[in-house]
Amino acid sequence: MTATTTARRAGTIARRGQVPWRRLAWVTWRQHRGALIGMLLVFLLAGALLIATGIPLHGPSAWRVGHPWSRYFAVALNASVLLHQAIPVLAGMFLGAPLLAREAELGTSRLAWTQGVGLTRWLLAKIVPLAVLSALAAAGLARELSWWLGQFRSGYVVSPWGYPSQVSWGPALFDLHPLPFAGWVTLGLGVFLGAVIRRTVPAMAATLACYMALGYAAMSWRTAYLAPLRRTVPVQFSPGGGYGYSGYWGSRLGPGPDILTSNLGWPNGRPISSAQVTQHSAAWLTVNHIKLWVTYQPASRFSLFQAIEFGWLIVLAAILITATVVLIRRRAA
Amino acid sequence: MNVIETCALGKRYRRNWALRDCSLTVPAGHVVALVGPNGAGKTTLLNLAAGLLRPTRGQVSVLGGERPGSAAARSRTGFVAQDAPLYGHLPAGDMLRVARNLNLTWDEDRAQARLAELAIPLDRKVRQLSGGQRAQLALTIALAKRPEVLILDEPLASLDPLARHDFMGSLMAAVAEDSLSVVFSSHVVSELERIADYLLVLNEGRLQLAGEVDALLDTHRILTGPGGEMALNLKQFAVVQVRQAGAQAQLLVRTSSAADPAPPGWLSSPASLEDLVLAYLRDPKASVLPGPEVTAAAGGEAVRA
Known part of the structure; x- marks a missing residue:
């Protein structure tokens, strides 16, 4: 009996400390590698599409002003822009929203939250790597996008969006520039809604709706970041x-x-x-x-407005992630 | 040490109280059966003890005063939730590795040995395992962190009789090997005597009965005798349940000691645990709440242990 008690005590001492981040990162990778790889494939596909359309755009080609084919190209360009605008929503819906909603729906949160690792640590080890990875991928893609958009800004190539200024400020393209784009591809919104709603499909639908509402709000608001x-x-x-x-x-x-x-x-x-x-x-x-x-x-305010949009998006994401941690911790003991 | 201790514990979901004014102590070193009908608050109580819920009222502590959900409590408590949730899309081996990476203490050798002994294929996805294999995998994960108390929520509910038998066998082997305390909920009343040595009966969100199985069996008798008015005059006993069968009455009574002789004209026979539990469950309002001597006896045991 005494031996057992001593062994128990020794065991108790060994239990002190925290589960290393490296081990938690492996868990995150193992659980979400499917969604992550899928997401990165979307980024790669979009990147490939940009290169494929960008190279003729930069070289001597049919897309120049006055060429009869240029109007067909405009259709392709519009489609490509639409696809790019969907990327942040896709990341939020397929990576962000299920992150906690699926755990709640399948009851596996009851498994995860009763292991040795603390709630906050478990949450951060899940959210932060996924958010950072997708933001980095987005930044890479957005860099490519800005190279691609550069030709339209020069006014040399036919722009399907009218004036050259529209390429910078226009509602379809402002947020496709590097900083705002990386800001929009944050998982905070999806993760938070998943934690609140606790059901995967409704959380995904809510994420879509909120992204659209937020996008619309940003579209109307961004002209007033500073008084005109x-x-x-x-x-x-x-x-x-x-x-x-x-x-x-x-x-x-x-x-x-x-x-x-x-x-x-x-x-x-x-x-x-x-x-x-x-x-x-x-x-x-x-x-x-x-x-x-x-x-x-x-x-001269263009760069500043880009930074402002990135700034409030990052602050919003940080608030949402913090709110998620607080919410989950409050619900549990 | 008490593995679970609650004081006036209550939990409300919106307007419904799932658990009300529940004060209990579960001493260490027991296999505790938490029994009650569906919706009695068993899951709520266990989730509160596992730190998955926050009490609306009162306090709950585990393992001698630890707050459920605290780092100390989490690493010393093994918990298998209802339906044994696991990541179904992972192969069993990866599921085990995920759990290992979520814990500080982990007995990998024992976990591997257990799964090998149970012939659970590590490369098969968890959702493709049988219900019995899933339950065993969940138990293996809960045991691998070498807990001091194991909390199981309805571990037997979804298992067929054979799997149920095997599961209880593994559990009992682990208990014997580790001298760990076990608290498990069940709405299956039969076979409890074989497994549990401590009983908690929860009904409609309230604690109805608590105590060691032997002590409970010793202090409850079935009296068979003349029915009618006579049944009501047995003042020296606390009558839990009266059943009239024609001219005869069958009473389940609680006595202050096992030696209480049956009154003249009455036949006294021992009550089975099943009789006892069913009698309490059947009539939550009229039932006799556990007397002070039962609690005192349990407390005494705890001190001696």
Whole structure:
């Protein structure tokens, strides 16, 4: 009896300490390697698609301005952009959402959470490597994307999205630049929803819905990360009733400014209605210094806005992951 | 040392109390059967002891005052949840390796030896194993961390009679080898005597009966005698259950000692554990709660152990 007690005590002492991260990393790899490999294949496929379309884009080819084939290419480009926009959602849905939801659904959380490893350690060993790996893969892909998009920004190649500025600021492409893209491919949202909902398929659906809502919110919000600037552009009124201004203002090359609104107005900024414009002669409009008032985000803010988007996405992911840990710990003892 | 100790423990899910005002101590060195009908709160109690749930009211501690879910409690408690959850998509060998990497203490040799003895193929996926093999694998994982207490939630529920027999055999062998304490829940009342030496009866979220099986059997008798008014006049006994069968009455009574003679005209016979459990379960309101002498006896045992 005494011997047993001593052995027990010795055993108790040996139990001190923490399960090493290396061993937990193996568990994460073994449990999620299927999803992880699948995810990386999607990234590789997207990367291959970019290279395949990017090389003719950069060389002498049919995609140049004026070539009759360029409009077919536009369709392919749009499809490719759509696919890339789906990647963050796919990562959230197939890697993030099932991470905890499946454990809850199959009851295996009751196995995992009663082993020697602590809850927080187990959670972090699962979430952090997967989040970092997918963000790194996303950053790699986004670098390739920016090389690919660069040709459109130059204004030399036909852009299916209109003005060169649209390639930078446009809703379809702003978040496909490296920083925002890596930020969007965070698993925090999926993991958190999986922990809350505890059922895989509803958690995946909720992740999709939340990504879309968040994407829409970001699209409307990103033009206001900083208060837009306002300036006037001189216009020439023609006797026929129309008006024009000198070229596409700002730089034709490079990102260009993002124009939010443009209205004709009085010199003091008060807008003038189109009815009034048509009532008056071109001479009257010129004499009264009617100008084009433009609110815009200058081209110089592009990098800053990219960083702002990355920043809030990373902060959001950190908050969601922290909330997940707190939630799981609160539910258990 | 008490392997589980609760004080006014309660757990509420939304508006329903799954467990209410439950105070109990389970001394170490026993194989404890936690018995009760479906929905009695057995799983809730065991999940609270395993640290998977947080009590709504009261306290629960394990292994002599450890908080369930704390690092010390987790590494010293082996837990097999209801339906023995395992990662079904992993081969059995990888499942074992996952569990090994989630624990600080791990007896790999013994785990491997056990699985070899049970002829569980390590390369087969867990979900392709039979129910009995899965239960054995879960037990192997729980035992490999060399726990001081093993908590099993309905380990027998999904097993066929043969697998059930084998499982209990492995469990008893482990108990003999390691002198570990076991707490298992079951709604199967038969065969309990063969396995458990301590009994907890939980009914409608309340503790109804607690004590060593021998002591409980010694203090409960079945009295058979004249029915009618007579049955109600047996004031020296706490009557748990009365069954009228024509002119005869059969009473399950709790006595203060085994030596209590039957009143004149009554025939006294020993009660089986099954009789006893069923009698308590059948009538949760009218039943006699465990008397102080039962608890005192259990406490005395604990001190001596």
